[in-house]
Amino acid sequence: MKPSQVLLALETLIGIQQPVFLWGPPGVGKSQVVAQVAKRLGRELVDVRPVLLDPVDLRGLPHINGDKRAQWCPPAFLPSSGKGILFLDELNVAPPLVQAACYQLILNRQLGEYRLPEGWTIVTAGNRETDRSVTHRMPSALANRLVHLNFEVDLEDWISWALDNDIRTAIIAFIRFRPKLLHSFDPQRSEKAFPSPRSWEFVSGILAARPNPDVEYDLIAGTVGEGAAAECTGFMRIYRDLPDPDAVLMSPDTVDVPQEPATMYAVCQVLARKASEETMDPIVRYANRLPAEFGVLLMRDSVKNDTAIVNTPAFSEWASGHSEILI
Numbered sequence: 001m002k003p004s005q006v007l008l009a010l011e012t013l014i015g016i017q018q019p020v021f022l023w024g025p026p027g028v029g030k031s032q033v034v035a036q037v038a039k040r041l042g043r044e045l046v047d048v049r050p051v052l053l054d055p056v057d058l059r060g061l062p063h064i065n066g067d068k069r070a071q072w073c074p075p076a077f078l079p080s081s082g083k084g085i086l087f088l089d090e091l092n093v094a095p096p097l098v099q100a101a102c103y104q105l106i107l108n109r110q111l112g113e114y115r116l117p118e119g120w121t122i123v124t125a126g127n128r129e130t131d132r133s134v135t136h137r138m139p140s141a142l143a144n145r146l147v148h149l150n151f152e153v154d155l156e157d158w159i160s161w162a163l164d165n166d167i168r169t170a171i172i173a174f175i176r177f178r179p180k181l182l183h184s185f186d187p188q189r190s191e192k193a194f195p196s197p198r199s200w201e202f203v204s205g206i207l208a209a210r211p212n213p214d215v216e217y218d219l220i221a222g223t224v225g226e227g228a229a230a231e232c233t234g235f236m237r238i239y240r241d242l243p244d245p246d247a248v249l250m251s252p253d254t255v256d257v258p259q260e261p262a263t264m265y266a267v268c269q270v271l272a273r274k275a276s277e278e279t280m281d282p283i284v285r286y287a288n289r290l291p292a293e294f295g296v297l298l299m300r301d302s303v304k305n306d307t308a309i310v311n312t313p314a315f316s317e318w319a320s321g322h323s324e325i326l327i
Contacts, residue, residue, distance in 0.1 A: 002154030003033050003161070009149055010037045014085065014121045019106050021091070021143075022125040024151030025185050027196025029161075030125045033151075034087050044084030048077060050094035050102055058101040059112050074114035083119035092126035092135045099136065107145050153183040158197055163273075163304050168204040173269035174235045175200065176297070177262050181228050195224040203232070239266045245274050252286035264290065268298040275302030277312050284314040296322065 001009065006022065013020045014037065022030045031047070038045040050058075060074040079086060088102060101111065106124070109116040116122070124146065129135050155175070162172050175182050184195045193199065202223045211219055221229035242263070248255050248271060258264050268290075271283055283302060287295040299318060302309055309315050 001149055002152055003029060003157040004154070006033050006149055006151055007037050007040075010034070010123065011041065013147055014041065014043075014123070017121045018147055019122045019124065019145060020147045020149060021138075022123070022149050022151050023128050024125075025183070025187075025196075026127055027185070027194075027198035028151055028153050028183060029158075029197045030151050031087070031089055032161075034085065034123055034125070038085050044079070044082055045087060046077060046079055046084060047087045047089060049090055050088055050098050051090050053094070053098055053101075055097045055101040058098075058105065060114070072112045072114070074111070078111075078114060079117055079120055081117055084121075086116065086120055086122045088122065088124040090126050091124040092138050094136065096136055096139075099139065099142070103139065103142050106142065153197060155179045155182055158182055159301065160304050161197075163301075165201075166204075167201065168207050169269050169273050170207065170236055170239045170266070171200055171204045171232075173239060173266040174232055176269060176301075177235060177265040178231060181224075181231065184225075184228065191225055193222055193225045195228045199224045235262055235266070238262050242266055242270060245270045248286060249274065249279055249282045252282040253289075255286070257286075257289050264294045265297075268294055269301060272298055272301035272305050275305045275309055277306070277308055280309045280312040281314040284318045287318065292322070 010020065010033070022034070024030050035045055057075060058078075060072045062070045062072055065071045088106075091099065091102060094102070105111045105116065106122050109122075127135060129137070158175070159172060162175075181195045182200070183197060186194075203220055206216075206219050206223065217229055217233050220232055223229075224232070238260070243255065245267075248267070258267060271286065275283055280302075283298065287298045290298065299315070299322075303315075310319075
């Protein structure tokens with residue numbers, strides 16, 4: 001399932017308090033989708049990493065109550081009121097004894113004297129066994145009490161997320177140009193760094209920090225691997241030589257139209273970030289001069305940047321003239 005579908009599925013399962021497990025390779029954004037659904041539903045999110053706990057950490061500590069009987073005090077990180085999501089991330093990385101401690105919490109919504117409040121739902125996540133990550137096999141009885149969703153990377157979902165989260169325009173343009181590098185993970189290889197939605201977010205942060213040119217490649221290679229870094233830095237040289245987007249908007253009918261696909265991807269992404277009701281007319285005029293597939297790309301990303309542009313006369317005229325390819 002692509003991220004937008006996982007989000008819709010989680011909304012349904014959280015509404016009926018059905019525990020769920022998200023399966024996916026490293027770095028695809030499983031925890032971010034859980035945070036997004038919590039925000040959309042207006043619920044608190046408690047993120048617990050069972051791999052960092054001992055079995056007794058979940059049960060809490062004993063104390064002697066008034067009738068001189070031992071009673072367990074639950075840990076402060078377990079919710080006591082309200083509504084929310086208890087997110088047990090990387091559950092299958094935790095040792096079997098810790099998973100066993102989570103077993104009763106997931107199955108019966110309680111652990112010893114502690115009871116999970118009404119209004120809270122348990123969501124769990126982890127990497128697949130085929131990803132060669134450190135995992136422990138989940139007990140069959142526990143697995144049978146969970147709904148299992150397989151998380152897959154989707155380019156358009158990532159682009160929408162990137163536009164909403166201030167990912168550098170150059171990175172979005174590059175991933176548009178080389179979509180296979182959005183996530184390229186081979187569990188059979190021993191590379192420490194590989195391209196993933198999470199690592200491209202790191203690259204965006206690195207570029208925002210304006211690193212010294214002498215170390216820029218090494219920083220990117222240390223984040224997404226040498227092959228992806230070589231392509232990305234080559235694309236960045238093209239991107240940095242682009243004409244000023246304001247100049248394009250000022251002279252959309254006469255400014256040069258690039259011929260190289262990489263340059264066209266870059267120009268489209270830069271202009272899409274400028275899309276608004278005020279700039280729609282020159283953007284449409286420029287889009288009409290591009291090859292059809294790039295014109296559609298520019299319009300789609302412009303809508304993602306500002307949905308209000310669909311109400312402009314310029315966009316309506318363009319859409320009516322391209323209805324056969326605007327799918």
